[in-house]
Amino acid sequence: METATSTTALVTGASSGIGKAIALRLAADGFKILVHCNKGLERAEAVRQEILAAGGKAEVVQFDVADKEAIEAALNAYFDAHKDEHLDVLINNAGIHSDTLLGVMTDEAFDSVMKTNAYGAFYLMRWTVRRMLRRRRGSIVNMASLAGQTGNPGQFNYAASKAALIAMTKTLAMEIGSRGIRVNAVAPGFIETEMIQTIPGLEEFKKRIPLGRFGTAQEVAGVVSFLCSKDAAYMTGTTLSVNGGLYPA
Numbered sequence: 001m002e003t004a005t006s007t008t009a010l011v012t013g014a015s016s017g018i019g020k021a022i023a024l025r026l027a028a029d030g031f032k033i034l035v036h037c038n039k040g041l042e043r044a045e046a047v048r049q050e051i052l053a054a055g056g057k058a059e060v061v062q063f064d065v066a067d068k069e070a071i072e073a074a075l076n077a078y079f080d081a082h083k084d085e086h087l088d089v090l091i092n093n094a095g096i097h098s099d100t101l102l103g104v105m106t107d108e109a110f111d112s113v114m115k116t117n118a119y120g121a122f123y124l125m126r127w128t129v130r131r132m133l134r135r136r137r138g139s140i141v142n143m144a145s146l147a148g149q150t151g152n153p154g155q156f157n158y159a160a161s162k163a164a165l166i167a168m169t170k171t172l173a174m175e176i177g178s179r180g181i182r183v184n185a186v187a188p189g190f191i192e193t194e195m196i197q198t199i200p201g202l203e204e205f206k207k208r209i210p211l212g213r214f215g216t217a218q219e220v221a222g223v224v225s226f227l228c229s230k231d232a233a234y235m236t237g238t239t240l241s242v243n244g245g246l247y248p249a
């Protein structure tokens, strides 16, 4: 029962953009939401208030996803204090980009993107799966990207981190499918959030999109909602593209 009110969904990077839309959508679906943030504590609290105002349930959790000890400390503390709650859904959405061509890319730019996007998801999946295995149920959704499917000039580090997420998704799905836990990914194209505002030549990309527009965070959230629902009970290891037809997968 992945949509029962007794189940909890952790949405990382839920203080803004796509993560916020996912948090609001899964709350409407009946999950109690752990609204995760790092620097955006006030914005995360506003998301929590919005969920409560709509009749849902939510708490805020704060940690840097690149910090393994911080993740374990925060989640152990939360679930030790809420022993009746079970983490049945994990949405690995937190992510950053630091774009430049490979020839001038610093170690720091590569490390920070890999640490946040790939290691962060690794740490969180490992922590979560250990718990889900005990209950033999759960659903994980990783926020990949079109860049991870196709590559993208200027995003060597980001594309590598998102391709890693797709490979992690397939592998973990194979490892734990027999235990009733599903693992899927979503690969958005261009979605109207703060993240894409700094991409050079953005309007040029729009001309190449068959549907003729950028996507919305809510459209990504709808696909995540589906993957966490019973309607997707026979889906695992897949990556669903949400890209307006830019790259038919």
Ligand SMILES: NC(=O)c1ccc[n+]([C@@H]2O[C@H](COP(=O)([O-])OP(=O)(O)OC[C@H]3O[C@@H](n4cnc5c(N)ncnc54)[C@H](OP(=O)(O)O)[C@@H]3O)[C@@H](O)[C@H]2O)c1
Pocket (backbone or CB within 6 Å): 012, 013, 014, 015, 016, 017, 018, 019, 036, 037, 038, 039, 040, 041, 063, 064, 065, 066, 093, 094, 095, 096, 116, 143, 144, 145, 146, 187, 188, 189, 190, 191, 192, 193, 194, 195, 196
């Ligand atoms: N927008 C697009 O077109 C697009 C396309 C493909 C994929 N994506 C992916 O979708 C996800 C969300 O993107 P978005 O557009 O919604 O971006 P966004 O508005 O910039 O949100 C990014 C979120 O990630 C969190 N975050 C960043 N670094 C973190 C860290 N070290 N520890 C914990 N949380 C951290 C931020 O939290 P705080 O603000 O609280 O620090 C923020 O909530 C990302 O994984 C991105 O790669 C986006």
